[in-house]
Amino acid sequence: MPTRGEDTRARIVTASAALFARQGYHGTGLSELLDAVGLGKGGLYHHIASKEQLLLEIMLEPIDRVLASSDRILAADTDATTKLRALGDDLGQAMAADLSAWTVFLREYSALGQDGKTQVLGRRQAYLDRWRRVLIDGAASGEFRPIDLAFVESILGLFIYTFVWARDDTPAQELTNSIMGVLMHGICTPTRSA
Amino acid sequence: MPTRGEDTRARIVTASAALFARQGYHGTGLSELLDAVGLGKGGLYHHIASKEQLLLEIMLEPIDRVLASSDRILAADTDATTKLRALGDDLGQAMAADLSAWTVFLREYSALGQDGKTQVLGRRQAYLDRWRRVLIDGAASGEFRPIDLAFVESILGLFIYTFVWARDDTPAQELTNSIMGVLMHGICTPTRSA
DNA sequence: CGTACCGGACCGACCGGTCGGTTGGTAGTG
DNA sequence: CACTACCAACCGACCGGTCGGTCCGGTACG
Structure with missing residues (x-):
């Protein structure tokens, strides 16, 4: 069969x-x-259709997943701090669930054709925009320090690289906590971060 | 000629x-x-000798550079906060100076032979140990919150990924500041981070 | 019977690497 | 000085093998 x-x-x-x-x-x-x-x-x-088209599919799947869930998170009626935390947890969970695809996402961008690059770049931008929005909202509400928005570019790397290089025996939740711990303290205003 | x-x-x-x-x-x-x-x-x-040996050479050069300079930073008679800042500045500078090699370092680990992998892995560990040491010392002196040491694994990714993906027109110093801004706030104790 | 599915012979291009040979500069010798 | 010996630097034809991809002849299920 x-x-x-x-x-x-x-x-x-x-x-x-x-x-x-x-x-x-x-x-x-x-x-x-x-x-x-x-x-x-x-x-x-x-x-x-081709090996390259297969590569594109592999790379789009994980980013599309977090893109979708980030929309749900942003739509919720919660404060920016909660959303930031949720964004991080969701990203960590997604990476743990599909580490191979995320590894490819990290490393094989240059193997894409011009068309694929454009698509991946677009999704990447869209996803980072979600984070950007939360950061902006949180700064406006006083929850966050005014963060240099250029930092958003760093967040994906912070997560992917960590997950890809982590010894396999480290639980995903632990990695996420470790990352989000520093991130939340680095971003939230002192009164709230304690 | x-x-x-x-x-x-x-x-x-x-x-x-x-x-x-x-x-x-x-x-x-x-x-x-x-x-x-x-x-x-x-x-x-x-x-x-071979294409692969060439790849190894490209990847070892940048990590050896920061390995050397990190030793100089660690040897200085300064507090952990200053050392952390210096480590970050040095790393950012090194990446800006040799972005191609660092990009290869980020992406082509899997193309190495077993021998090369071992060498690169060793250097990577050694370099991260420098960061780990500063984090431990700073926690002991009360300068830093007690950080989850697993976070150290994230630092390289935080930098490399950011530099590799940054629009070329962003000055290196600006990227470093953006990263170190969040990092210092995330790590230092509240009384010092202001 | 149609059609979705699949194996494998086959294609030209290109892969990383080797090899025999040429060249031009330099050091040694009388 | 002339002459030889030598060697690092370099060339490009050539090697067996593998690349991604095509195509055609099945096969078996609905």
Whole structure:
């Protein structure tokens, strides 16, 4: 029973994300993909358009996920401090759930074609805009110190890099706490940060 | 006059760092290197042992630089707060000075052989130990809140990712200030952070 | 029977690396 | 000084292998 339908496609995406994360996109040959998925070339190319399109798909999936959940967080009727915390927790959780894809997201941007770069860049900007908004709102309400907004660019790196390099035995929640601990203290006004 | 001596070798390292940063290690062919350096294959391989050894050299150079300067900073007779600030400034300066090599450092770890991975990992650990030490000393002297030491793993990512993704027109000092601003507030005890 | 699915022979381009050979500058010798 | 010996620097044809991708002939399920 050769697992029909979308099932196969999901297997392809998962397996190649793992391979790309471990060996890099250009460092992973078709033949390795084939072995990992258990298909021949024809079978693989029945499901995907090209190796590069596959890479793009891998990179868009995780960023789209946090993009969606960040919208939900922003929409809630809570103060900026709570939202900031939620944004961080959500990001940590997303990375732990799909570390391979995030690793690829961190490392393989340059392997994308011009088209893919534009798309990824757009999503990235959109996501960082969510953080920016919370930072601005929090500063306006007095919850946060006036933060240099350039710092927002750093947040993604702060998370991705940490998760990618963490020993696998460290629980995701612990990493997130460690990061958010410094972040909250660094951003909130002294009276609130205690 | 065909530029003799070590000169050529330096040109090779610089040029390939730039190429690897832009297109990735596996994404850069020998022929592109050849064009960039202005050599034939034989000429190139007269100077280097292999493409991979070249990659290792590119990645070791920047980390060795900050490793050395961090030793000087640690040796100084100053308080932990000053050292932390100095560590950050030095790192930012190093990255701005050699952004291509740092970009490769961020992205191409997986392209290294087992041997190279070990070397890079060792340097990375050694460098992070410098930060760890300052954090511990500062906590002991009461300058810093007791920080989760796992956070140290995040610091490199905080810097590299920011510098690699920054629009080129942002001055390095500004990026460093933005990062260190949050970092110092996040780490120092409230009475000192104001 | 149609059609979704798949294997594998096959393609040209390009990969990193080797090798035999040329060249131009320099040091040694009488 | 002339002459030789030597060698770092360099070239580019060439190597076997692998790359991503195409295509065609099945096969088996609905």
